[in-house]
Amino acid sequence: MRRLMKTALLATAIATSAAFAGSAYAEDSVLLPNLSYRTGPFAATGTPLMNGQRDYMTMLNERDGGVNGVILNYQECETGYNTEKGVECYEKTKAEGAVVTQPWSTGITLQVLPKSNVDSMPILAPGYGFSAMQDGKIFKWAFNPPASYWDGASMILQNISGGNLDSLKGKKIALLHLDHPFGKEPIPLLETLAKKHGFTLLPIPVGLKEMQNQSAQWLQIRRERPDFVVMWGWGAMNAGAITEAVKTKYPMNQFVGIWWSGLDADLKLVGDAGKGYRTLSWSFPNNEAKVMKDIKQLVVDPGKSMLNTSTGEFDWVFYQRGVLISAMLAEGVKEAQKHFNTKVVDREQLRWGLENLDFSEAKIKELGLDGMIPPFKTTCANHTGHSGAWMLEWDGTKFVKASDVLQADRAEIDPLVAEKAKEYADANQPWPTNEECKL
Template sequence: MTTPVIKHLLRAALLLGLTLPAPVRAAEDTLAIANMTFRTGPFAEAGTPLMDGQRDYMLMLNERDGGINGIKLNYDECETGFSVDKAAECYDKAKGSSLVIQPWSPAITLELLPKASADKVPLLAPGYGFSAISDGKRFPWAFNPPVSYWDGASMMLKGISGDDLDSLRGKKIVLLHLDGAYGEEPIALLQAYADSFDFTLLPVPVAAKEMQSQSAQWAKIKAERPDFVLLWGWGAMNAGALAEAEKSGFAMDRLVGIWWSANDDDLKLAGEAAKGYRALSWNLPVPDAEAIKDIRKYVIDAGKSQTPVEALDKHYYQRGVLVSMLSAEAIKAAQEHFDKRLISSEQMRWGLENLKIDDARLAALGMTGMVGPFATSCASHSGNGSAWLVQWDGSRFVKASQALTADREMIAPLVDQEAGKFATAHAPWPLNDACKE
């Protein structure tokens, strides 16, 4: 067993020993939230900071506020190692008690959608999962705010074209993607754009075993001489792509990644060689945000977390904080609407469908600048949020664009088509007939 694997196993064990509060506490005095984690396995380097951010925010609310409206949060982790089979086991353990469950991969999301719909348990997949779950009428129990993968693909094209998609006519764009449900997610939408704006799309898959060595893929890219490469990477694939791009002499400012390819640690490995690389991100790290200061005060400095202090300013950690914020805000909305402090999973579903995260709310949460405003509704379970391009300056990511939004007219037909296919394939599929929007 390698040293990094031992490190992650030990760290996971320590964190599980610090789970908030003990999972066996009585349901009547806690609000249970289950999270499927991947602190071990092939993507642990990404999973650890994401889970640290989620956990630390929940713990901060318990320590600073006594929970939410006086009810403590029982945040429980179930380790999957990113395995669909293990995730299904975790779901079965949590579905009877958790207000919401986070699946953490498109493949796991697709596996759990029918189960969660039948069990009436909300699935929360912020910025990931099957993009069509943004259709609240067909997927009343699934949510992917503040943006979907299809939103991300649309915004990436806006970003590389300077918001002038006609400028892409006649150009060639490679989609370098992880081979699997995650990497294949943007292909249909990007092809629709290619057909509409007369550019060539060339998908180039990377198998999991090839993530660190992509010589064959980059040989093809070099031969094709594309105008842009869109990096739909994950885990070790990001560092592998950056290394091969440098070796191939591909201009870094023409390599643009999705938000999972904006990992500070991946770029630090590349250093100056990756200068100019851009990525889309639906969150921006704000080191002096009041919410981060409170996490430092009530959790980190108080010795209640194993999170390294240097992680607090990074994309993945702060994204994890925002993911937990979504759950907390849905709980608050449901508590107020139903005039109950101990809400049910069905009431939690209402809260997730009625999130209103505007500038005023972000200021009140101490999260100004960390994420753009958005609002979920019966029709939109993604919230139609925004994202920014960030650029690596050789030592850190800096903001490189104004807030970008997705083209709803391009995305809506695909959402309708794919949501309809899923419902037909899983008939009889329950719809939210109350959704008239």
């Protein structure tokens, strides 16, 4: 335990100092904290994501002197994915002058969501959090680009049904999910779609203490013999599930995960036995992209990165997804600077920047992110952007693209967003809405 605490403190210290690398005398900076988790049962997934985020910020500071002369002060506050610690980190970084928070857990996101209105604090939750945060008129301060969990559930069903959800009629789909707000998030949409299209949804929860021993869950899967297992897993749960699937000889081509269930290291544990396992992903690693070459040259090779070079982490989906997440935040800062004609942005200005992200094909190329993310655009009314995603497949050694860009069914999702957003606002009165947004 002492070693884990020491590691977490070291990570935070290094991350803080790295933010000012090459700019020790910089006058202007902006505090962009990250509620990280490099310790605990979710560390295996959290660490490469944090490394990618940190390295992109460090690269911008090294290459460009930050964003328009403003140093990006990236700091980490270790939560261990614990909701109580996450709220403590939120309060701590808020007091230090943070202009944004990245909660990183759906549970933490739900806890700080009501605080965002009071504190005027933007919440950046890329690809996670409460899916109804898409509604920017109700959730003025919360952002979950480039795709929500309901987007993800829709795209997975689109893929496994061959584009026709009616073909799932009479089939059984098991939802192997973490028994946590994150794991429960897709259930409302999946229940709606199961009723409409005639398939059976079988939720199978995995408790936090069961993540590494899922024998009971996989015994149920063997007994129920579902046509597909959809995994909404995180951290140690993913490795446990993939190992059990191999052990019980469940067909890997019928096993599909959400984008947080696609860690390279988990599949490397089973190697060729994992062939055919698929994971939906709004990101794809591309070492030939300019941004990755710049990170390698300016951050990794000089020893300024915390990534584990011996594992090949640089090539992983999660590490490069972390890069993309920091790119979104940096672009939010840049858009705010431009619109408000200022250097050091405040929270309200950054909120505007985040709801005016435009990751067009041209912008993606300009940022050197070629092939790494599908286009998306946020607005004051749409805080998600709906980028679409690829289905990736494990080929025994790495993930490869197994589909074109998939798109969620907005006709199915938008009414549920409206219903749940209103339900949330009504239950948390007085709840301010964005009356300035006319879209």
